[in-house]
Amino acid sequence: MLRFAPSPTGDMHIGNLRAAIFNYIIAKQRGEKFLIRIEDTDFARNIDGKDKEILASLNLFGLLWDELVYQSHNFKRHQKFADDLIKQGKAFYCYCTKEFLEQKKQEALEAHLPFRYDDTWAEIQKNENPKPVVRLFGSSEPIAFDDMIKGRLEFAPNELDSFVILREDGIPTYNFACACDDMIYDVSFIVRGEDHVSNTPKQILIQQSLGYKKHLGYAHLPIILGESGKKMSKRDSASSVDWLLEQGFLPQAIINYLISMGNHTPKEIFTLKVAIEWFSIEDIAKSPVKFDLKRLRYINREHLKTLDENEFALLLGTQDVGIGALGKLYLEEASTLNEIREKLNRIFSPKDISAFYEGESFEPECLKLFETLQIMLGLSACSQGQVEKTNEAILADYESFKNEAITRSGLKGKQFFKPLRILLTGESHGIDLGAIYPYLRPHFKDILQIKGQK
Template identity: 70%
Template sequence: MLRFAPSPTGDMHIGNLRAAIFNYIIAKQTKQPFLIRIEDTDTARNIEGKDKEILSILNLFGLLWDRLVYQSDQFEHHRQLAQYLISKDLAFYCYCTKDFLEEKRAEYQAQKKPFRYDPAWAEIHKNTNPKPVIRLRGAQNNISFYDSIKGELTFNAQEIDSFVIIKEDGIPTYNFACALDDMLYDISFIVRGEDHVSNTPKQILIHQSLGYTKSLGYAHLPIILGENGSKMSKRDNASSVAWLLEQGYLPQAIINYLVSMGNKTPQEVFRLDDAIAWFDIKNIAKSPVKFDIKRLRFLNREHLKMLNEQEFALLLESKDPSVGALGKLHLQEASTLNEIREKLDRIFGIKLIAQTYEGEIYTQECEILYNILIKLIDSNAPSLQDYESLKLVLMEESKLKGKKFFKPLRILLTGNSHGLELNELYPYLRFFLKDILRVQG
């Protein structure tokens, strides 16, 4: 079984989504179930409703799960296994106060030594601290595992001292709950961010202590850097999946981009189903990858081009294929749904004919053309059927020509004084002339 294990403590980051995509792809490739495990052990930081938001995003991206579980549902089982480890002398109660441990850390820091917990401290505050934690005994031997991206990794036993598995409030720690649930749900392969590399030997030690001998596969993804070359933070808008969706990037385009980051793919533009056919986690680069919004914009435009007019219209909240056709036409100068919506909003919005356009005012010319157009619409004139016929009639009746004709006509029809050629737009605009011709002086 493959799993994606998000925490409901904040917005979904593109790094989390990338891990979810890869776990999903491998599950499909190996014909194994895909599990979503909501890791809600950090009760103080859990945000109400974030789990539903995460699930909604996964559903939108087509990352459909076979099973959904919440880590908190297993807390009692986790506590029982902690007691089992105590009975085997593989775990113990530690009564050390937080202040005592902070003092020890300061001492080690002053001596320029890495802090190591000493089990001899465990009962120092037994008579004064009624809420002990439970610690797993540290590693006796080095711990090694193979990472499909980073290769063979080895951690010295001295680096893995006795760590907390049950907190003073009885809640299991992240590493304990994670390791147990990977065991309980028979997880076979784990793809996650490289910030978890140091957690992996601790989780392996937990498995070893419980006599669990199954060897799990691991792949730790390099971090995603911002466009400035530093690690992406919450302050980077593009790090948020919700923000990208709000900006009008398509889920399939985001998937395309995240799969291709630091990866050699057989095709430049592809869908999730395509990637399932050829994806190999071993091809992911070891080094960090820089987020490139321009690249995402290009891919988004390509995926928008792949839509038919009806599909495009639905994304623009319309059932009219002509609206979809107008949207597709604007892909010549736009890359996101928001940019296209902005273009269409100007087309269907009230035209401000008295304002300045590129340093000039065309109020009088707009009024002349507007009055002629309204008469043509009211009489359902044949000249409305195609742009060239309409242009000839308008020129003849208005006596306008050159910039004094084309600029105001464009303003009336599109709300802009520049843009796509009117002869390209008009075949679709003609269906909406009554809606389009709304002016304000």
């Protein structure tokens, strides 16, 4: 069993998604089940409905789970484990108040010493504190494990002093609930962020204390850096999976990018299904990797190119195949669905011809050409029918339209083509008009609009 264990306390971070992807891939490679465990033990920070959002995101990315569990449903089992540890003399009640511990931490700080809990403190305040916590005795031996990315890691006994496993309200701490659930669900391998490295020896100690003999595999992923070179934080928009999706990045492109980060992949562009065939967690670099939005944009464009016109149209929210084809043409200039939507919105919105000034104004020419095209529409010279799809027919139709418009308007050269582009696309520069003309022609009546004019 492999597991992904998100907390419903915030939006999914790309680091979380990356860990989910790797756990999913390894589960498929090993023929083991993939478990989603919602770690909802922090009731104060849990956000209502956030678990559903996380599950919807995983589903969108094709990370389908075999089992779904909520950590809070196992509280009674966690408490039973803690009771067993107390009876066996491996855990104890600690009556220290928060104020007492804070004072000891301050004393250690002033003495320039690392803070370590002293087991002799456990009952000093027994008469003052009716709600003790439960602590697990620290380790008397070093605890080591082999990390598939970082190599051999070892923690000395003085790094593992006695720590809390049940809070004063009986709720298990993160490390205790996590270690117990990994036992309960027979987890075999864990991929997670390197911020959990310090938690791993504690979780190993918990399982050892409970007499659990199974050897778990670990891989701790290096942190992801933002464009500033510092650890990516929630302030970095690109760290949010929801933000990336809202910007028009495809789930398959995001997966492609996250797998390739700090990794030498046999292919540049690939799907999750293909990656399962060759992915190896040992190939992930040990050092932090910077999130490169430009690289993601390139990968996204390549995935968009693989879509047919029908698929593209549906992603743009229409069943018009011509619009899908037009959207694909704009991949010459755009990398995300949002950028393509912006291009299409300019086409179908009234044009503000006064906004285009490039050393000279094209407003008079735009108005003159607009009147010409309106007349041509009335004469059916710009018919609403679909143009023939052969290259020769497309070229002939565009040439006929262009020549008649030039003749009727009396405009030539830049004074004709610049206004024509503005009126048809809402932009003064762009891809060849002859290439997009066949897809614009069926919509001329909707396209030919000037802001402020009927």
